[in-house]
Amino acid sequence: MTGAVLVGFDALAPAFGTTWLVLCTVCTLGGLAAFEWQRRTVAPPRPGPASTVTRLRDDTPAVVNMLANDATVTAAGLRATVIDLAARGWLRVLPPDDDDELARVRPAAQANQGDALRPHERLVLQHVIARFTADRAIPARYLAVDIRGSWWRRFAGLVAAEARDTGLVTRRWRLSDLAAPVALGVLAAVCWILGIRSGSDTAVIDSVERRIIAGVLLIGIVVLAVRVVSVLLQPLSTHTNMGAGVLQEWLAVRQRLDQAGFGDLAPSAQEIGDRRLAYATAMCVAEGAAVELPLAREDHFRAWSTVGGRARLVRVTYPVRPGFGLAPLTAMAVGIVMFLVGLRFHSWTDGVARGDGFSWIYDQFPDLDWLIADIATGLTILSFAPILLGLWLAVAGIVDVFRSVERTGVVVRARRPVEVSGLPRRFRRFLDRDRYRVYVAIDDGSSDTITAWRATERTAVPQGARATVKATSVLGCVRSATPVGHRLDV
Numbered sequence: 001m002t003g004a005v006l007v008g009f010d011a012l013a014p015a016f017g018t019t020w021l022v023l024c025t026v027c028t029l030g031g032l033a034a035f036e037w038q039r040r041t042v043a044p045p046r047p048g049p050a051s052t053v054t055r056l057r058d059d060t061p062a063v064v065n066m067l068a069n070d071a072t073v074t075a076a077g078l079r080a081t082v083i084d085l086a087a088r089g090w091l092r093v094l095p096p097d098d099d100d101e102l103a104r105v106r107p108a109a110q111a112n113q114g115d116a117l118r119p120h121e122r123l124v125l126q127h128v129i130a131r132f133t134a135d136r137a138i139p140a141r142y143l144a145v146d147i148r149g150s151w152w153r154r155f156a157g158l159v160a161a162e163a164r165d166t167g168l169v170t171r172r173w174r175l176s177d178l179a180a181p182v183a184l185g186v187l188a189a190v191c192w193i194l195g196i197r198s199g200s201d202t203a204v205i206d207s208v209e210r211r212i213i214a215g216v217l218l219i220g221i222v223v224l225a226v227r228v229v230s231v232l233l234q235p236l237s238t239h240t241n242m243g244a245g246v247l248q249e250w251l252a253v254r255q256r257l258d259q260a261g262f263g264d265l266a267p268s269a270q271e272i273g274d275r276r277l278a279y280a281t282a283m284c285v286a287e288g289a290a291v292e293l294p295l296a297r298e299d300h301f302r303a304w305s306t307v308g309g310r311a312r313l314v315r316v317t318y319p320v321r322p323g324f325g326l327a328p329l330t331a332m333a334v335g336i337v338m339f340l341v342g343l344r345f346h347s348w349t350d351g352v353a354r355g356d357g358f359s360w361i362y363d364q365f366p367d368l369d370w371l372i373a374d375i376a377t378g379l380t381i382l383s384f385a386p387i388l389l390g391l392w393l394a395v396a397g398i399v400d401v402f403r404s405v406e407r408t409g410v411v412v413r414a415r416r417p418v419e420v421s422g423l424p425r426r427f428r429r430f431l432d433r434d435r436y437r438v439y440v441a442i443d444d445g446s447s448d449t450i451t452a453w454r455a456t457e458r459t460a461v462p463q464g465a466r467a468t469v470k471a472t473s474v475l476g477c478v479r480s481a482t483p484v485g486h487r488l489d490v
Contacts, residue, residue, distance in 0.1 A: 016214040020195030024188050025213070028220040031184030035227055038177050044070040044238045046313065046448065049251035056253065057246060060084070061275075061282035062120055062159045063168065067247045068254070068283045069313065071169050071237040073156040075147065075296035076284050081124045082143075083267045083289060084278035088115055090125055094137050095268040096292065103268045103292035104137035110272065120158035127151070140293045147296050160237055168243035172236040178228055185224045192217060208381055254283040254311065264288045300420050303412040308445030315449045316413050316441045318420045319476060323393045325437060325454025327477050328400035335393025342386030349383055352376035400472035404479060407469055409444035413452065414463040436460075440478065442469050453478050 059067075061084045065077030082105065085091040089110030093103050107129050117125065127145075131138050145151050163169040195214065239247060262280035266288045270277045280286045284304040305314050323331050353376035361372060417437055438460050439452035453471040455478040461467045466484045471477060 016195045016210045017198050018210075020191050020198065021210060021213060021217075024191035024195060024217050027184050027188035027191055028217050028224070031181050031188055031224045032220060034184055035178075035181040035224060038181065042172050042177055042238060044172070045244050047244050047248045047251070049255055050245075050248040051252070053249050053252045057249065059166070059168075059246070059250075060118055060121065060159075060162065061278040063163045063166070064250050064279060065282035066159055066163055066237075067168060067239065067243060067250060069299065069302055070315075071163075071172070071239055071243075072299065072302065073159045074284075074299040074302065076281055076290070076298070077159060078124065078145070078152075078155065078295050079289055079293045080278045080282035081121055082128075082293060082295065083270065083281055084275055085121060085125060086267065087270060087273060087275045087278055088112070089272055090115075090117070090121075091128060092137070093267045093270070093293075095266070097139075100139060101291065102140040102294065103266070104139055105143060105293075106137040107132055118158075118162055120155055120162065123155055123158060140295060143295055145296050147299075152296065157235065160235060163237070163243070167240055168246055169237040170240050172238040173231045178231070181224060181228060185221060185228070188217070188221050188224075192221065208377075208384075212381060212384055250279075250283065253279065254285060257283070258285050258311065262286050266292055268292060297419075300413065300415055303441070303443075305410060305412050305443045305445075307409050307443045312448060314412060314443055314447075316452055317449065318415070318417075318439050318452050320421070322389055323396060323475055325477050326393070326397070326475050328397045328472055328475070330397070331393045331475055332397030332401065335390045335395070335397055338386045338390030339394055340390075342383055342390055346380060346383035346387060349376050349379040353380055396474040399474050400477070403473040404470050405473050406471075407442040407444040408467070408484065409442045410466050411440050411461050411463050412443045412450065413439070413441040414461065415439045415452070417454075440469065440481075442467070451476065455481065 061080035062073065062077040065080055066073050069076075082091060083093065086093045086105075086108075089108055089112065092106050092108040094106065096102055096104065105128055107125070128138065128143060131142055145155075160169065192214065257276060257280040260276075262277055262285055265277055265280075265286060267277060267281075267286075277286055277289065281289045290298075300318075301316050303314055303316060304311060306312075323335075326334070353373050355369075355373070365372065415438065417439065420439065436457040438455050440455050440461055441450045441452040443450055453469065453476040455461070455469075459469075459478040459481045461469065461481045461483060467481050468484055469481045470479045472479065
């Protein structure tokens with residue numbers, strides 16, 4: 001590691017030119033801002049329900065699920081497909097056993113002649129048949145799949161392919177949408193390279209700040225490149241004009257199904273030939289079906305909510321900024337200590353790198369004075385991390401001591417950090433360990449985008465409950481949570 005650091009110092013011996021530094025900063029920030037603006041521009045539309053529905057389309061429930069959930073297949077799409085196959089006679093959904101609350105599923109041979117299966121429906125039927133090893137119905141728990149696994153990716157891909165073939169969705173990102181972010185990113189990279197080549201030879205310790213800024217800009221350029229490549233490789237979709245119109249019709253159908261009482265209807269109680277429950281499930285109306293057939297975890301980032309008097313799809317974000325979830329006094333105390341320790345450590349390493357401190361080690365090893373100076377310089381650069389992080393925590397903690405945000409609404413999502421983190425599974429488990437932390441997203445009807453807060457075991461609220469939650473404004477630490485019940489008149 002020391003050798004790699006030293007090689008880096010040698011390669012970056014010319015200090016970054018100020019002009020190129022400013023130009024690189026402008027281009028990098030502009031590229032990231034342009035990408036974020038385009039990301040919001042290409043986001044799937046959120047139309048309202050149509051006023052009338054002339055003819056019910058023959059779209060499969062999984063495709064309807066994709067249309068109703070930001071052009072993304074969710075767990076409700078798999079559940080709706082199972083229920084639809086049962087309504088068409090390919091499967092049978094049986095009531096739970098006496099000691100279980102989950103429905104049971106088994107293959108059947110009652111489909112109407114000429115009823116052909118779509119590729120994603122055939123995949124679901126094969127998924128059930130593969131687990132039917134005895135002449136007994138399969139409990140729903142044995143049919144559950146991981147939404148991050150290969151089977152789910154195949155299922156979602158087949159549904160998306162069918163929606164594209166019918167002209168309802170298309171690729172979300174086009175090359176023209178990425179023209180501005182890519183151009184600015186390329187300019188930023190060119191400015192960064194020219195800044196290195198045209199810089200003057202300056203001792204590293206005398207230009208630490210400029211080198212740190214250059215390193216941060218390089219990270220920003222790499223992040224922009226990764227985001228651009230990821231949207232090109234990921235099969236994200238959005239609605240076509242035709243798809244947006246079809247979605248409006250299905251949303252009108254959703255309203256009727258909700259008013260007809262399909263929310264609490266169990267899938268084991270449906271009749272052969274009645275596909276209404278499948279469509280209600282696809283559009284996240286049928287809560288009873290979600291209880292009896294928990295085949296996959298619901299989407300972490302999207303949820304249907306009726307808070308505010310109308311059904312709407314809300315997006316949920318889970319912040320990962322440093323210190324998110326810390327109590328204000330804890331953040332303030334930790335931040336002040338980190339800041340002061342970082343300053344003291346920076347002062348000491350800076351003096352050692354310049355030869356003004358730790359002189360006895362220079363006298364002890366005069367032939368290695370260059371190595372000692374380089375190591376001290378590297379530690380000087382690293383000392384900025386606790387300084388900046390401590391400053392952020394201290395300021396955020398001080399603000400949060402005096403400011404709080406309160407919401408009264410429904411908990412639309414409650415997720416452990418390991419479930420929503422983008423890190424590899426092994427690292428996520430290590431970071432979370434045995435600590436109980438949970439994100440809670442409270443929908444009070446004021447916005448279609450909800451920022452989740454971090455709660456502990458003492459302040460956690462179960463998903464689906466109505467509660468009044470108070471949290472800090474910057475670090476999102478839940479101060480208090482009070483479930484809101486209903487008083488029964490006896």
